[in-house]
Amino acid sequence: MSVGSVVNIQNNNEATDAVPKTNSSRNIGELGKDDFLKLLVTQLKYQDPLSPMDDKEFIAQMAQFSALEQMQNLNSTFSTMKALSMVGKYITASKPGSESTDTEFIEGIVDNARIINGNTYLEVNGVMVSVDEVTSVSDAVLKENKGNILPYASLIGLLATGYLGSDESDSLLTVTGTVRSVEKDYFGDFAIIDGVDAELCEIISGIPYTTSEDIEAYLLNNINNEVALKIRKPGQDTAVEVYAVLNSYEAGEDGAFKVIxxxxxxxxxSITKLAEEM
Structure with a gap:
């Protein structure tokens, strides 16, 4: 015996007004715990008095009912915990639109989570989104503060001294240059500095550049292009990898190359010193 049921979302309070007024039907063969209990009661009601249900069969069905109830309660708890973990996060979601063939895309920071008629929803910019409709989740810090780097705007145009970290050691490389702009990404706030002079240690490339002639040819061909280099300060051992635009270079008498x-x-x-350009 298979039972189908239709769940109607009732708009009986302000919270449910934002829930989409659509009907969802369970697939035939998918029974909830209430359906299972109704079937069991009906079976008991119409059993043959002369040949009643066997005790073992009744106990087995009750055990199945108990297991089903626990599983559904566990799924409900998991869905609630999942929703609560998304509060304050930036999400994207896709949900059916007004037309059957339309898809509505929603994005924003989750304001709160609500359980309405047994279903778990997230509130995003006043719109209720089912947890199952969420397609991605990320920290809201960057999205919420996107462009909020005005406090650092005063750095632009100043001569700044800061530090670059090395992946190979805990040492830091001191760099100095003019702040062209400031930007924010997932890793933090950065000053974009021009005119940084350093000594070239290595060209990071799949092609080895070992001779001075090869190195100079590479530098000459990549003026005003973005390059990946390992640099250091003259006389220092600390070297760091940088991805920047090669402004110019100069070959030293000792065979070393100075790059700007x-x-x-x-x-x-990491900026420790600021000064106006002379």
Missing amino acids: LDGVRVPVD
């Missing part, structure tokens, strides 16, 4: 780089990303928290 633009667009070097320096964490604003």
Whole structure:
């Protein structure tokens, strides 16, 4: 015996007004715990008095009912916990639109989570979104504060000294240059600095550049292009990898190459010295 049921979302309070007024039907063969209990009661009601249900069969069905109830309660609890973990996060979701063939895309920061008629919803910009309709979740810090770098705008045009970290050690490389702009990404706030001078240690490339002639040819061909280099300060052992635009270069008498780089990303928290350009 199969039972189909239609769940209607009732708009009986302000919270449910934002829930889509659509009907959803369970597929045939998918029974909830209430359906299971109704079937069991009906079976008991219409059993043959002369040949009643066997005790073992009754106990087995009750055990199945108990297991089903626990599983559905567990799913409900998991859905609620999942929704609560998304509060304050930035999500994207897709849900059916007004037309059957339309899809509505929603994005924003989750204001709160609500349980309405046994279903778990997230409130995003006043719109109720089912947890099952969420397609991605990310931290809201970047999305919420996107463009909120005005406090660092005063750095632009100043001569700044900051530090770049090395992946190979805990040492820091001191760099100095003119702040062209400031930007924010998932890793923090950065000052984009031009005119950083350093000594070239290595060209990061799949092609080895070992001779001075090869290195100079590479530098010459990549003026005003973005390059990946390992640099250091003369006389220092600390070397760091940078991705920046090669402004110019100069070959030293000792065979070392001095490079001037633009667009070097320096964490604003590492800036220790500021001065106006002379």
